[in-house]
Amino acid sequence: MSLLQKIQQQRHDLTHRAFDRHIRLGVTGLSGSGKTAFITSLVHQLTQGDEPANLPFFDVVREQRYLGGKLAAQLPDMPRFPLEQNLQYLQQQPPQWPPSTVGSSRLGLQLRYKAAAGLRARLQSHSELALDIIDYPGEWLLDLPLLEMSYRQWCEFSWQLFNREHRTTLAQPFLQQLQDVDLTNDGELYVQQLTDSYKQLLQQYHDLPGAYLNQPGRLLVPGQLAGAPMLQLFPLLPQQAEQNTALVAKLTQHYDSYRKHVIKPFYRRYFAALDRQVILVDCLSALNAGYAATQELQQALRLILQSFNYGPSSLLSRLFKPQISKVLFAASKADHATPEQHKALTLLLQQLLQQPLKHSQYQAATTEAMAIAAIRASDSGFVRVDGLAQPCISGTGLAQQALTYFPGEVPATVPDRALFAAHKFDFIPLRPLPWQDGQALRHVRMDHVLQFLLGDKLR
Ligand SMILES: Nc1nc2c(ncn2[C@@H]2O[C@H](COP(=O)(O)OP(=O)(O)O)[C@@H](O)[C@H]2O)c(=O)[nH]1
Ligand SMILES: [Mg+2]
Structure with missing residues (x-):
């Protein structure tokens, strides 16, 4: 590019920016x-x-x-x-x-x-x-709150979450593993092994409909961070995280570097x-x-x-x-x-x-x-039921079946427990x-x- 072209290019870039283009x-x-x-x-x-x-x-x-x-x-x-x-x-x-x-x-x-x-x-x-x-x-974005939580607070938050009704069964094997944990052992292999168990739990939660809050966000999808020590991270039981031991110190350190080197740079x-x-x-x-x-x-x-x-x-x-x-x-x-x-x-x-x-x-x-x-x-239309026009949609289910149906009403407010007990929502996935x-x-x-x-x- 000649100098003149360069100047023209720069001027062009500047006008673009000036016009907020x-x-x-x-x-x-x-x-x-x-x-x-x-x-x-x-x-x-x-x-x-x-x-x-x-x-x-x-x-x-x-x-x-x-x-x-x-x-x-x-x-x-x-x-x-x-x-x-x-x-x-x-x-x-x-x-x-x-x-x-x-x-x-x-x-x-x-x-x-x-x-x-x-x-x-x-x-x-x-x-x-x-x-x-x-x-x-x-x-x-779910990682942002970690910036305001200590490692110990995060452990507390996580275990409150894992104790909820739709999550508690899956958490049992990891819970048992933690109950037998050696808090004085901060060896590389040991920490990795526990991290792998936690990752497996996160993967199961990821596949469980309705388990949305999975932290830290990069453990399942590390991208370029794969293998970074700070991804050796999992929540100990809250009473364990309060103790002053080698494993707690190591996890706290990883937690802090994750916040500093992953969360903050992302923002x-x-x-x-x-x-x-x-x-x-x-x-x-x-x-x-x-x-x-x-x-x-x-x-x-x-x-x-x-x-x-x-x-x-x-x-x-x-x-x-x-x-x-x-x-x-x-x-x-x-x-x-x-x-x-x-x-x-x-x-x-x-x-x-x-x-x-x-x-x-x-x-x-x-x-x-x-x-x-x-x-x-889906396409939408109407079917006649007892002489009345009833709204419906039609599409193809994942198993290739042709479907025409009324999928049910959408509640305009967040339903309470009683409504969920009385009614099963069923919005069926369709092919494009x-x-x-x-x-x-x-x-x-x-x-x-x-x-x-x-x-x-x-x-
Ligand atoms: N019916 C319907 N299903 C959709 C639509 N967009 C996404 N889906 C379904 O939701 C799934 C996940 O969508 P995707 O775009 O991959 O989600 P992502 O993980 O947020 O990127 C898709 O495989 C579809 O089954 C839509 O506009 N209509
Ligand atoms: Mg996607």
């Missing part, structure tokens, strides 16, 4: 909440789906100002989000959901549009907005750079899993929301200067319920978030809650609807999502 969008949610499906759909809508009929509430598309989106070249600092592979899974016969990914990834887009009015509309043939999408596990490097955030919540699976699960989802959301509490005295403001200005809470997989239940689903999500929302100070961020399906798995490349990808409210997240930047 870059958005970093974080997409998170607990494992299985629908992040992969969400990003796949969002990117597909922005690169292929510029049909007004498919995105009626996305202003830039409806006003026919959207000129299209292209994938951008990517810095090699993070794995790339596997968009093309995911689209291939959806095209298989029968259609498949993309496999669940672990860890974080990123995808860059360059969006082109005509400005609606003003100087830019008059001076430029088109405007551009760079969109960076960053997918990261919600489990990483400073990744989180601090985000401008907007989507948090996906799979409320319907929690209802399926019962009372204890729904309670734990609420608790997990409360902890996750601490990451969006930017009050002047908050933990995060002490770590860095947060700049997230919009947060979208999305109840995912809404197509498992009939459309007239979506209102209740949104209210349920709002209630799950209410307590934490009240306590946090969102001065800077605008928040919104909605019920969505990133990739539709058949789809071929070149067609629009069907969804529920992705246009509202796009309008909330990007509408103001595409004016």
Whole structure:
């Protein structure tokens, strides 16, 4: 590049920055909440789906100002989000959901549009907005509270959790192992062996519907941290953690380095750079899993929301200067319920978030809650029952069976124990609807999502 070109390039970069032409969008949610499906759909809508009929509430598309989106070249600092592979899974016969990914990834887009009015509309043939999408596990946000807990407090927290009704049976073998633990032994092999047992327990919890709160977040998905000593970590029994012994000292040391070398850098490097955030919540699976699960989802959301509490005295403001200005809470997989239940689903999500929302100070961020399906798995309609039109959905079950049914009502408030005892929620998982490349990808409210997240930047 010649000097002149360099200067022009720099000036170009500067104008872009001056116009704030870059958005970093974080997409998170607990494992299985629908992040992969969400990003796949969002990117597909922005690169292929510029049909007004498919995105009626996305202003830039409806006003026919959207000129299209292209994938951008990517810095090699993070794995790339596997968009093309995911689209291939959806095209298989029968259609498949993309496999669940672990860890974080990123995808860059360059969006082109005509400005609606003003100087830019008059001076430029088109405007551009760079969109960076960053997918990261919600489990990483569950680590934030560890910054304010000592190792001993964490042990207490963990064992209170493991004693809950839906968790206690699985915890028994590890509990027994700890009861016989030699607190004076801090040998490498011994600590690793106990860590492996804890990891196995975490894996079982991960597979148990309704066990959301699994800490530390990197033990199951270590990524580049695999083999790091600080990942030799597990909660001793609270009365053990109070003792002054070699094993307690070692675990405390690992716990402290985990906080310093994993949690804090995540917030400073990744989180601090985000401008907007989507948090996906799979409320319907929690209802399926019962009372204890729904309670734990609420608790997990409360902890996750601490990451969006930017009050002047908050933990995060002490770590860095947060700049997230919009947060979208999305109840995912809404197509498992009939459309007239979506209102209740949104209210349920709002209630799950209410307590934490009240306590946090969102001065800077605008928040919104909605019920969505990133990739539709069902069609909705009506059947006649005793002469009355009854809403229903139809789709294909995982075992390939064709289904037409009313999945039941969604409660608009968090049900109590009595309701769960009397009623079994059963929102059945479905395969995605058949789809071929070149067609629009069907969804529920992705246009509202796009309008909330990007509408103001595409004016
Ligand atoms: N019906 C329906 N199911 C979905 C949707 N999005 C995700 N799912 C289901 O939820 C599972 C987990 O989604 P995924 O995107 O992999 O979650 P992640 O772990 O957060 O990335 C998928 O395999 C699907 O079975 C959706 O929009 N509609
Ligand atoms: Mg994923």
